[in-house]
Amino acid sequence: MNKLILYTCLFSILFVSGIYAQNSGADKIQLTGNFKADTKIVLDSYKNIEPILLLDEPPSKKSPVLAGVMSAILPGSGEFYVGEYLKAAIFFAVEVALITTAVVYNNKGDDLTAQFEAFADENWSAVRYSEYIMDHWQELGLSEQCVIDINYEGNLHPWERVNWNDMNSCERMISVFSHQLPLHGQQQYYELIGKYRQYSSGWNGFSGNSYNDTPQIMLDYAQMRGEANDAYNVAAKAVVGIYINHILSAIDAAWSAAKYNENLALKMRVQNVQLAGKVEFVPTLSIRYNF
Numbered sequence: 001m002n003k004l005i006l007y008t009c010l011f012s013i014l015f016v017s018g019i020y021a022q023n024s025g026a027d028k029i030q031l032t033g034n035f036k037a038d039t040k041i042v043l044d045s046y047k048n049i050e051p052i053l054l055l056d057e058p059p060s061k062k063s064p065v066l067a068g069v070m071s072a073i074l075p076g077s078g079e080f081y082v083g084e085y086l087k088a089a090i091f092f093a094v095e096v097a098l099i100t101t102a103v104v105y106n107n108k109g110d111d112l113t114a115q116f117e118a119f120a121d122e123n124w125s126a127v128r129y130s131e132y133i134m135d136h137w138q139e140l141g142l143s144e145q146c147v148i149d150i151n152y153e154g155n156l157h158p159w160e161r162v163n164w165n166d167m168n169s170c171e172r173m174i175s176v177f178s179h180q181l182p183l184h185g186q187q188q189y190y191e192l193i194g195k196y197r198q199y200s201s202g203w204n205g206f207s208g209n210s211y212n213d214t215p216q217i218m219l220d221y222a223q224m225r226g227e228a229n230d231a232y233n234v235a236a237k238a239v240v241g242i243y244i245n246h247i248l249s250a251i252d253a254a255w256s257a258a259k260y261n262e263n264l265a266l267k268m269r270v271q272n273v274q275l276a277g278k279v280e281f282v283p284t285l286s287i288r289y290n291f
Contacts, residue, residue: 063257064257067081071091074095075095075249075250076092077253078252078257082257091252098238098239098245101241105231115228116224119224121159123204123217123221124199126159126184127162128202130167132206132208139210168180179196179198190225193221197214200213203217205217
């Protein structure tokens with residue numbers, strides 16, 4: 001029984017050695033049938049065998065810097081590089097949603113702005129406003145009439161008929177007026193005529209009793225401007241969200257890459273192997289990946 005066990009062990013050693021010998025191109029081992037002689041032959045042959053370590057290539061580390069830069073440029077791309085596919089999809093979907101919102105509401109604001117500017121050009125007149133100033137100079141606290149040159153000839157728009165320098169000069173002289181009207185077409189022009197009561201007299205439907213009277217059409221115009229501003233505000237918030245999404249995705253991608261590298265523990269160690277009559281040290285590659 002003991003001899004059978006020994007021959008079994010010898011056969012196992014021979015089988016393993018045969019594999020290494022075949023892989024390394026060594027000659028086949030010839031046994032004599034004598035246990036002691038065969039053991040010596042096997043051990044002597046084993047000394048000349050160079051073991052071959054066959055391992056799959058271990059996963060490579062991820063660069064946190066590269067992951068962060070990728071996501072800073074395109075949110076989700078750094079997470080995709082690390083292998084965090086769900087988070088990559090979320091950051092990318094948020095980016096698409098924010099960009100779409102910004103574009104849609106900015107276009108909506110442009111459309112509403114064009115509408116209220118056309119409404120103002122049709123319903124507010126610099127001529128009426130200038131005529132009110134000249135006709136009500138005493139009510140407005142002036143010591144003498146303020147003269148504004150108005151051209152009533154030709155087929156001109158109201159803002160083309162008035163001498164703007166004269167009008168601004170009169171506005172500066174009136175203490176109850178707080179602003180001077182910018183030239184037609186400027187953003188401040190459309191804002192002031194719908195925001196301050198000193199410009200009420202230029203609107204259709206003005207009663208003519210006092211410059212402080214606010215006709216309904218002026219209130220309607222202010223509401224139109226408010227809707228346009230609301231659309232622009234939504235677009236602006238979406239743009240801020242885009243910046244935040246880029247920053248958060250970059251931080252998350254860098255953190256995910258660092259976490260990936262932390263979980264990927266790669267180490268080399270030397271393991272002692274007990275052989276017949278001696279101890280050899282075999283280099284061993286150990287890979288551990290924790291989820």
